[in-house]
Amino acid sequence: MKVIAIEEHMLPRDIIESAGIDLGLRVGGRAAQLDDLGEGRLQVMDDAGIDVQVLSALGYFVQDLEPAASVQWSREINDRLAATVAEHPDRFQAFASLPVRDPTASVDELTRCVQELGFVGTMIHGQTHGVFLDHPSVRPLLAAAARLDVPIYLHPAPPPLAVKETYYSGLPEAAAACLSTSGWGWHSECAMHVLRMVVAGVFEELPDLKVIVGHMGEGLPFHLDRIESMLSPVVTGQSLSVAETLRRNLYLTTSGYNSDAPLLCALSAFGVDRVMFSVDHPFANSRQATTYLQSAPVSPADREKIAHGNAEALLRL
Template identity: 75%
Template structure:
């Protein structure tokens, strides 16, 4: 069975160090694995039975830099990604990193990456300096993605300092860091980010815009009926309800989730055609993810869709 993994991170250490960016504790521990896109990564893929990784830079460190620096650093990261893909095109594809502090520059960079470098879309990491994707200032990026017919993968990012202070203070540093990110906060914030886009009419204005979220839907499948009951009555004047909009514009990946209950919930809420395989390398083990995919309670046709068919259709691979 062919397997394409969709949320697989990299980060060129030399470019990040030259930019003077601190990777912090979590990413810093994985710096060598993030930087490795050669034989060692290919061995991980081979051992797990993964045919293709769609690479994305863990670029929340640089997407919100001062605009001119952000444009320069993200441009260099994307050029490096293009070199990696060109070296091993049968094993690697790429999502662009975007300088979101300069929306016009980000739209131009997305266009360059898709039209000139052959990238399949872009990954955006949460809000940028307090600005969410429903803000009119970032509409050029969304318009470019819709025009180019490529998805934006909305990935979590560390929360702003005031959120950390309000919600995660009084905890040990390790517990607070985990609870504010991968242990809970990332998922709820990303789900809220998507719902802001729905409520603010982004998908009414751009009905063809495609958004991908990871981690089996960031909790949205579990909550979708409650969201529909409570939020749809107050989001007025739209052609579709909140749940209808989510099911039209949103795609989910399995990244980091390898158990039946969230998978079956996602399938029941969104349909198997909206779900795609991911690992979240190097933050999750590839072999664990593919082993679960092979044993999950799925019909053969549905397993093939999640493993490769749905992403091939979405990304025109």
């Protein structure tokens, strides 16, 4: 069975050092794996039975820079991604890194990456200095993604300082850092980010816009009935309910989740055609993810869709 993994991170060490970026302890501990775009990464893929990784920069470090610097280093990362794909075209594809603080430059860079470099979409990391993707200033970028017919993979990012101080202060440092990000916080923030887009009418204005979220839907499948019953009645003037909009515009990946309950919940809430395999390399174990994929309680036809068919259709691979 062919396996395509679509949330697989990279971050070239030389570019990060040139940009003067401090990765911090958690990401810094994975710096060597993020930097490896060659034999080490391919060996991990081969050992796990992964045929293709769709590479994406862990880009919130660059996304958060001043606009001019973000433009420069986003382009540098994308050129490195393009070179990697060109070297191993049968093993890698790529999502563009964008300087979201400069929406005009982001449109230009996304267009370059898709039309000239052959990228299959973009990954955007959470809010950018308090600006979410429902903000009018970002609408040209969303319109460009819809026009180019490529998805936006909306990945969580660390919380802004005000949120960090309000929700996560007064706790042991390591536990607070995890609780605010991968241990809970950024899943709920990413789900809220998507719902902001629905409430603000982004998908009403851009019905062809495709958004991917990882981590088995960032909690949205579990909460979908509650969201529909509570939120839909107060979201007026739209042609679809909140749940209907999400089922039309949203795709989910399995990244970081390897157990039955969240998978079955995602399948029940969104249907198998909306669920795609991911690992979250190097922050999750590739072999563990593919081992679970092989044994997950789904039909052979649905396993093929999750493993590669849905990604091939959405990303036109």
